[in-house]
Amino acid sequence: MSDRSDGSNKSENLKSRAVTQGVQRSPNRAMLRAVGFRDEDFTKPIVGIANGYSTITPCNMGIDGLAKRAEASVRAAGGMPQMFGTITISDGISMGTEGMKFSLVSRDVIADSIETACTGQSMDGVLAIGGCDKNMPGAMIAMARMNIPAIFVYGGTIKPGHYNGRDLTVVSSFEAVGQFSAGKIDETELTAVEQNACPGAGSCGGMFTANTMSSAFEAMGMSLMYSSTMAAEDEEKTISAAKSGEVLVDAIRKQILPRDIITRKAFENAISVIMAVGGSTNAVLHLLAIAHSVGVPLTLDDFETIRARVPVLCDLKPSGRYVATDLHKAGGIPQVMKMLLAHGLLHGDALTITGQTIAELLAPVPEQPSADQDVIRPWSNPMYPQGHLGILRGNLAEEGSVAKLTGIKIRKITGPARVFESEEACLDAILAGRIKAGDVLVIRYEGPKGGPGMREMLAPTSAIIGAGLGDSVGLITDGRFSGGTYGMVVGHVAPEAFVGGTIALVQEGDSVTIDADARLLQLNVPDAELSQRRAQWQPPQPRYNRGVLAKYAKLVSSSSLGAVTDLNL
Numbered sequence: 052m053s054d055r056s057d058g059s060n061k062s063e064n065l066k067s068r069a070v071t072q073g074v075q076r077s078p079n080r081a082m083l084r085a086v087g088f089r090d091e092d093f094t095k096p097i098v099g100i101a102n103g104y105s106t107i108t109p110c111n112m113g114i115d116g117l118a119k120r121a122e123a124s125v126r127a128a129g130g131m132p133q134m135f136g137t138i139t140i141s142d143g144i145s146m147g148t149e150g151m152k153f154s155l156v157s158r159d160v161i162a163d164s165i166e167t168a169c170t171g172q173s174m175d176g177v178l179a180i181g182g183c184d185k186n187m188p189g190a191m192i193a194m195a196r197m198n199i200p201a202i203f204v205y206g207g208t209i210k211p212g213h214y215n216g217r218d219l220t221v222v223s224s225f226e227a228v229g230q231f232s233a234g235k236i237d238e239t240e241l242t243a244v245e246q247n248a249c250p251g252a253g254s255c256g257g258m259f260t261a262n263t264m265s266s267a268f269e270a271m272g273m274s275l276m277y278s279s280t281m282a283a284e285d286e287e288k289t290i291s292a293a294k295s296g297e298v299l300v301d302a303i304r305k306q307i308l309p310r311d312i313i314t315r316k317a318f319e320n321a322i323s324v325i326m327a328v329g330g331s332t333n334a335v336l337h338l339l340a341i342a343h344s345v346g347v348p349l350t351l352d353d354f355e356t357i358r359a360r361v362p363v364l365c366d367l368k369p370s371g372r373y374v375a376t377d378l379h380k381a382g383g384i385p386q387v388m389k390m391l392l393a394h395g396l397l398h399g400d401a402l403t404i405t406g407q408t409i410a411e412l413l414a415p416v417p418e419q420p421s422a423d424q425d426v427i428r429p430w431s432n433p434m435y436p437q438g439h440l441g442i443l444r445g446n447l448a449e450e451g452s453v454a455k456l457t458g459i460k461i462r463k464i465t466g467p468a469r470v471f472e473s474e475e476a477c478l479d480a481i482l483a484g485r486i487k488a489g490d491v492l493v494i495r496y497e498g499p500k501g502g503p504g505m506r507e508m509l510a511p512t513s514a515i516i517g518a519g520l521g522d523s524v525g526l527i528t529d530g531r532f533s534g535g536t537y538g539m540v541v542g543h544v545a546p547e548a549f550v551g552g553t554i555a556l557v558q559e560g561d562s563v564t565i566d567a568d569a570r571l572l573q574l575n576v577p578d579a580e581l582s583q584r585r586a587q588w589q590p591p592q593p594r595y596n597r598g599v600l601a602k603y604a605k606l607v608s609s610s611s612l613g614a615v616t617d618l619n620l
Contacts, residue, residue: 096176113182118292179193225510227241262280310346328384339615450609468493486520493554494528497529504600556585
């Protein structure tokens with residue numbers, strides 16, 4: 052753990068690190084000379100560049116150029132940059148496969164690797180650059196743990212694909228599979244959608260998880276204003292990366308620490324922005340985990356409280372029309388933040404990594420969006436009067452569950468349970484036409500421990516939409532959903548099946564109720580019957596006994612607590 056974990060004695064701490072690194076230990080100097088240090092460099096702050104570059108995914112394939120620009124900027128500002136790599140898993144590529152079990156796991160691997168490199172090498176600050184979903188919360192968890200000056204640089208969003216006059220995202224490809232299986236499109240159109248959905252570098256283009264988390268970090272003050280909705284391939288993204296390096300070196304000199312910024316007010320600001328833009332359900336999981344790392348009390352109930360007072364202002368995919376680059380042209384996250392600030396729903400006095408407050412940075416932004424666009428709706432005419440991320444409870448989710456409550460035509464469904472022990476089994480049933488209107492699909496043993504890894508369910512939810520059942524079929528799971536998911540679907544059901552949650556006791560044909568307005572998730576079975584089933588239930592054997600998934604399953608907490616791996620250590 053960093054010697055500044057409590058944020059005290061900032062100037063003395065920086066001095067002591069510089070002395071330890073550069074003066075008292077000449078063997079250290081010898082090693083550092085080999086990587087380019089000169090005599091005058093030993094008193095400069097050492098700045099880690101956590102580079103998430105990878106050709107595994109389009110989300111991260113443009114990051115190396117940004118990392119090099121940031122590196123040069125740090126050097127020019129008087130710091131000594133030290134580049135190191137971090138991993139990524141492509142959710143879009145691993146979706147629907149066994150590999151998706153490693154996606155949420157990668158969040159903690161990223162956090163651990165950044166903490167290990169920065170603390171092990173006595174770095175004075177870190178600039179992390181990431182693209183795909185888990186890069187951002189992974190980096191932020193590490194920043195919160197270490198409490199050394201830090202800034203996050205988003206690799207940028209992908210530009211939309213185009214086909215037959217409509218914008219495409221990666222979700223379009225998943226939905227096309229469902230349409231093809233339902234006989235609604237032919238193979239030629241299916242192939243055309245797949246070929247045109249992802250035209251280049253950048254993270255998935257709707258207000259899915261990557262763009263949701265980048266927006267949250269901008270709202271929290273840990274990234275530069277306007278940076279969260281820039282396109283990966285545009286020059287302004289490169290300029291922003293360079294500016295981030297300058298800002299970080301200044302923050303090191305001033306000793307502006309993450310725990311000065313990532314406060315209760317910052318979390319409330321982030322949640323308000325996420326509600327206003329219609330962000331991903333995964334934001335709930337990730338913000339809970341970051342709050343745990345920084346020691347800020349945050350619960351599922353906080354999301355419900357903020358949901359009730361913040362309207363949805365943006366018309367963005369997956370349930371809306373536009374993508375993140377459209378939001379950027381319309382004024383980006385600062386425009387949304389200024390509207391919230393003007394209506395008393397944002398903490399303007401919250402600090403940012405620049406040393407300025409949120410209100411100071413938003414001063415030039417108008418209180419109303421431009422009238423020549425309809426991506427950001429005026430305050431008087433929001434998309435929805437309340438936020439979209441609801442916390443559902445009931446005997447099926449005593450610790451809570453997470454659902455998107457907006458954009459659904461049927462607000463309540465009570466139907467027979469169709470029970471599946473894995474995502475693959477459910478998807479097979481949908482594609483084979485065995486699911487009917489009124490069914491409530493139950494996918495279990497996909498939770499943090501049971502999966503393990505809490506896979507996202509984009510394949511089955513997209514297949515439901517593609518088959519035309521999105522408004523008539525419910526789905527609940529102890530797994531997660533992609534940020535691209537929408538419809539009558541409920542995830543993060545806790546306690547999960549693997550630890551004996553009620554979802555493990557559901558039987559085929561049981562009556563299940565999902566009620567968005569009452570925020571209820573209920574198994575309509577008498578308590579006496581449930582008690583009998585519970586007495587007969589036996590926990591399954593772990594699916595993995597070696598390696599990272601086995602370790603993760605032993606350590607990970609409930610999703611209601613953020614699925615963190617250091618809760619009870």
